[in-house]
Amino acid sequence: MSVVGFSHYFFLGLILFSIGALGALTRRNGITIFLSIELMLNSVNLILVSYASTNGNLAGQILVFFMFAIAAAEAAVGLAFFIAIYKHRRTINIDRLTFLRW
Amino acid sequence: MMLETVIFYLFASLAVIFALVVILHPDPVKATLSMVITLFSLAVIYLTIKAPLIAALQILLYTGAILVLFLFVIMLLNIQREISLPFSKPVQLWGSIVSVGFLIGIITNFAIKIKIEESVKNYSLVLIAESLFKENALSFIATGFLLLAAVVGATIIATKVKRG
Known part of the structure; x- marks a missing residue:
């Protein structure tokens, strides 16, 4: 790999994942929660790619390639959901979106 | 270096x-x-x-x-x-505790054990393409259908909404 060992990349991915989890669990704005989930996806991508180049193996990069496609599909459908919810409720603040609770 | x-x-x-x-x-x-x-x-x-x-x-x-x-x-x-303060609700407090606890737990559990032999290998586009179109050809086609389904689903969700 390089002078910087695998554990550095693992730690960076871990820190980014925790930041993403913090954002997804504490923010109230739907779009920002979605951004935090993208951040978590990206941290896992980093760990996969660094693991792949540490082991001299291509499988991690192929998996990340498919994860890009899945992230694109997820972003399109999720943002369409937000537009539909906004049309109904005029807000995407998740504190006010309680119509599925009972 | x-x-x-x-x-x-x-x-x-x-x-x-x-x-x-x-x-x-x-x-x-x-x-x-x-x-x-x-x-x-x-x-x-x-x-x-x-x-x-x-x-x-x-x-x-x-x-x-x-x-x-x-x-x-x-x-x-x-x-x-956002109008609300960052940690004004108990849900937000618990969320931050959970994520920070996750970070500490993973670091203490896994980070010490990592010891992997490092091999240097350069990946050309040809190798990735061969793996993608030969071994993972079915997954590649499935990804195409996934994206098609996402486009159709997103269009239907975002357009056909009845006010009420």
Whole structure:
């Protein structure tokens, strides 16, 4: 790999994942929660790619390639959901979106 | 060899700082633009670990397509700044405790045990293409159908809404 060992990349991915989890669990704005989930996806991508180049193996990069496609599909459908919810409720603040609770 | 270490720490700190800006900034537009910087830093890190295709796809797909979609939706819906304070609710407090606990738990459990032999190997585009179109050809086709389904689903969800 390089002078910087695998554990550095693992730690960076871990820190980014925790930041993403913090954002997804504490923010109230739907779009920002979605951004935090993208951040978590990206941290896992980093760990996969660094693991792949540490082991001299291509499988991690192929998996990340498919994860890009899945992230694109997820972003399109999720943002369409937000537009539909906004049309109904005029807000995407998740504190006010309680119509599925009972 | 020294340069790689400097590049890693520079872009790793950039990625972490702007990731913090993403989750702490009340304005969603600025949060999205900080996300662009985080993803660019990650792309540079991908370049240093011999994954140039992933780095290019990161810039083209994530910052070029997905985050522009985010910005488009934010500006379309005219989302205001968040009014509530960051840790005013018990849910937010518990969420932060859970995520920080996750970080500490994983670090103490796994980080000490990692000891992997490092092999240097350069990945050409040809190797990736061979793996993608020969061994993973079925997954590639399935990804195409996934994207088609996502496009159809997103169109139906975003257009056919009855007011009421």
